[in-house]
Structures are given as structure tokens and as C-alpha cells.
Amino acid sequence: MIQYLKRGRTAEVKSDDDAKVRATVEDIIRHIEKDGDDAVREYSRKFDNWDPTDFRLSRDDIAAAHKQLSAREIEDIAFAQKQVRNFAQIQRDSMKDVEVETYPGVVLGHKHIPMNAVGCYIPGGKYPLLASAHMSVLTAKVAGVKRVVSTAPPYQGKPHPAIVTAMDMAGADEILVLGGVQAVVAMAVGTPSVAPVDMLVGPGNMFVAEAKRQLYGRVGIDLFAGPTETLVIADDSVDGQLCAVDLLGQAEHGPTSPAVLLTNSEKLARDTLAEVERQLTILPTAAIARQSWADCGEIIVCDTKEEMLQVADDLAFEHVQVMTEDVDYFLNNMTNYGALFLGPRTNVSFGDKVIGTNHTLPTNRNARYTGGLWVGKFLKTCTYQRVLTDEASATMGEYCSRLCHMENFAGHGEQANIRVRRYGNRPDLPWYEPVAEQA
Numbered sequence: 001m002i003q004y005l006k007r008g009r010t011a012e013v014k015s016d017d018d019a020k021v022r023a024t025v026e027d028i029i030r031h032i033e034k035d036g037d038d039a040v041r042e043y044s045r046k047f048d049n050w051d052p053t054d055f056r057l058s059r060d061d062i063a064a065a066h067k068q069l070s071a072r073e074i075e076d077i078a079f080a081q082k083q084v085r086n087f088a089q090i091q092r093d094s095m096k097d098v099e100v101e102t103y104p105g106v107v108l109g110h111k112h113i114p115m116n117a118v119g120c121y122i123p124g125g126k127y128p129l130l131a132s133a134h135m136s137v138l139t140a141k142v143a144g145v146k147r148v149v150s151t152a153p154p155y156q157g158k159p160h161p162a163i164v165t166a167m168d169m170a171g172a173d174e175i176l177v178l179g180g181v182q183a184v185v186a187m188a189v190g191t192p193s194v195a196p197v198d199m200l201v202g203p204g205n206m207f208v209a210e211a212k213r214q215l216y217g218r219v220g221i222d223l224f225a226g227p228t229e230t231l232v233i234a235d236d237s238v239d240g241q242l243c244a245v246d247l248l249g250q251a252e253h254g255p256t257s258p259a260v261l262l263t264n265s266e267k268l269a270r271d272t273l274a275e276v277e278r279q280l281t282i283l284p285t286a287a288i289a290r291q292s293w294a295d296c297g298e299i300i301v302c303d304t305k306e307e308m309l310q311v312a313d314d315l316a317f318e319h320v321q322v323m324t325e326d327v328d329y330f331l332n333n334m335t336n337y338g339a340l341f342l343g344p345r346t347n348v349s350f351g352d353k354v355i356g357t358n359h360t361l362p363t364n365r366n367a368r369y370t371g372g373l374w375v376g377k378f379l380k381t382c383t384y385q386r387v388l389t390d391e392a393s394a395t396m397g398e399y400c401s402r403l404c405h406m407e408n409f410a411g412h413g414e415q416a417n418i419r420v421r422r423y424g425n426r427p428d429l430p431w432y433e434p435v436a437e438q439a
């Protein structure tokens, strides 16, 4: 049986919010398409109170940002980037180009081609999320993207030195200080001051995520990476204190970030509920976490691990932290998740900041069809083919001719027929008719 010890707010409230966000974003896109840089500047002033002469940082600005960080801070960023770069490179190396003779005389292949230009959004509204610079910029560079534009909103009224430094250390080619919808639209549509990119990547709040969704098709997007979600799957092998820390640690992202405990232990459920209340009295970011816990937090109690698996797959959450006796049961059987965190020694914060897997992950049940950002998202897998022999050309041509005819494609059919005529030595084949089998 599946019971709720605590429920989040209803889906109707959420869909009402979604409609408002959609309309806001539509307006901003239309306005920037029409008025370019002037509109970008207007929204930057309105939402971020930010109106510099140039949204792009100079080499001097970037050097000045580096100087504001301590040696320790630089080393910490370098450590995290080393882990992310290393794993991204291992993933890149696992992707092989192929070229195979698939039929006598027929050679098919594919190669992975990096995109030419991408725009990386680094969130910075509530927190200066410098880790996103490693996740987006650095991964794009490992993939071989030539032009990587990176942007973050001003933080407390100015460019955040650690974000700028992390972007630069990750290899960004252009650094903008621009936030929200105006930033992603400027990069996607292009303005006189920002050349357009081919794909937008990176997480963001619901405005940023919705803007990427609406721009999809004109540019590529990596995935729908909206407000953070965390699911903790736990049993009596861990305690309520640990579960509460891991729920609130991610609930602090924002007021719409769900944190859910899924357990087969009613005792753990009750202990966690009490611990969450206690920790909310001491957590420095409790103002945000309290609201997200009240609105979106849930505690679900199941009888069996099979039920837990079913609930977890239905939720298809971004982060799934498994702290049960048999963590491999979930690794082997779960099908919908952004990233898994197995066992109590690791946690979502390690993944967010330092361990090396990418933290830009699908939210809003998009994990049903995609994993998170990774080096492969910056590569286009493109096929090619050649036919090496006259015989193979004639054989494919004969089949193709008849298949085209079944679809009423006369022109396609003739593309095949002319090959059969020339390479199959059948000069008398009629035009626009399916090739008959030879007697």
C-alpha cells in the first residue's frame, strides 16, 4: 500500500503558474526579436537592475575577477573542474565513430561532429551557481565546440567574481553578464551585439527553462532543466537526521523545488518529518527551504521495495538518492531518473559541485526520455555512405525502384532506375517504372 504522510500542493496550482510563466516568456521573446539590444537592456534593467555599457566582459574585467579570489578558492574550482573534465573525456572516448561494410559493396558510417557555437546559461539569481560553469562550458569544450558563449546574471548588483573565474577557467570564449529570459533569447535569436548560437544549454529557474523550451526548434536545447527535484529512497539502514539533511539541502534551491522521501519504514518517515522541522529552525537558508518543503515536500510510505520502485519511476525525478540495504536493486531496475546517488556515503551535493558527473539534469518528468547534460549533447551523430561496386549499386537500385513505386514516388524511383541502367548494365530499362525482376 502507498500512503502519504505528507503531501505537496496540488497540480492545479502548478499549472496555473506554468501558464503565467509561458505568457511572460512569449512577450519577452517577441519584444527582443523586434527591438534587439534595446529590449535586452530594458529587461535587464527591469528584472536585474543591471544596465552596463557593455554586457560582455573584457579580458581586463576577467583578470580583475580572478584577482578577487583567494588561492584556495581557485584551487577548489580547479579541483572540481578536473573531476568534471576527466569524466567528460572518458565519456567522449566511449563514443566511437563507425564505418562498416554492411552489405557486399555498401559502406555505412557515422561520425560525431561538435556544434560550432553554443550558449551556456549559468544561473545566478538566488545563488551564484559557479558549478554550472564547469558543467556546461567545460563539457562543451571537451566535446570540441569552437565558440562557447557563457552568461550569468549579475549577483547582488555586479558580475560575480567566482562565476566569471570558473567560466574563464572552463574555457569560455565570450563572457556576458546577463540573466534570465533576456540572456537566452539574445544568444538564440542574436542581436547586433551578440552573434547567435546553435544550441542553448544549462539549468535555470522556470523562466529560463520555459524560454529554452519556446526557442527549441530555432536553436537546439540540451534538455528541460528547471527547478531542482530530489527524491530520497531510504529504509531503516539510515536515520531521519541524514534524510532530513539530504531533503533540505536540495529544497534550499528555490521555493518550487520538491524534496520527497520515499520509504518502507513508517518510523523513518516520522523521524524525518520531525527532523525536518527541527533543522528548519537552524538552517541559514530556511526561508526558501521552508516554503518549498511546505508547498512541494512529500513523505511517501510504501510496504515493499517493488512499490517504492514503481513510485520512483512514476515520479521520474531529477535526483534520486538511494540509501537502502540493497541499493543495486534500484540501479538495476529503475528506468526514469536524471542521476542516481547510491549509498549514504555520497549525496546530491557531491554531484552538484565536485564529484565529476554533470549536474544539469532533466526535471518535470523529462527523465522519461532523456538523461542529463553530457559531452554527447554537444555532438551531432551524422551518417554517411558510399557504394563501392557496380553490382551493389544495381542491387540497391532494383529494390529501391520497387519500394519507391509502392509509395508513388516516380522521381525517387528514377534516381534508382538510372543507377540500375548504368551500373547494372540494363540500358533498356524504362523511365519511371519499377524495375522488374530479371528473368
Ligand SMILES: NC(=O)c1ccc[n+]([C@@H]2O[C@H](COP(=O)([O-])OP(=O)(O)OC[C@H]3O[C@@H](n4cnc5c(N)ncnc54)[C@H](O)[C@@H]3O)[C@@H](O)[C@H]2O)c1
Binding pocket: 024, 047, 048, 122, 123, 124, 125, 126, 127, 129, 153, 178, 179, 180, 181, 182, 203, 204, 205, 206, 207, 208, 224, 225, 226, 227, 228, 253, 254, 257, 318, 359, 360, 361, 362, 363
Ligand atoms: N535542473 C538542473 O539541472 C538544475 C541545476 C542547478 C540549478 N537548477 C535550478 O536553477 C534555478 C536557478 O534559479 P535562480 O532564480 O536562482 O537563477 P536564474 O539565473 O535561473 O534566474 C534569475 C533570472 O530570472 C529572471 N527573472 C526573475 N524573476 C522574473 C520574472 N518575474 N519574470 C521574468 N524573469 C524573471 C531574472 O532576469 C534573473 O536574472 C533554480 O530553480 C535551481 O533549482 C536546476
Ligand SMILES: [Zn+2]
Binding pocket: 228, 249, 250, 253, 348, 349, 352
Ligand atoms: Zn542542488
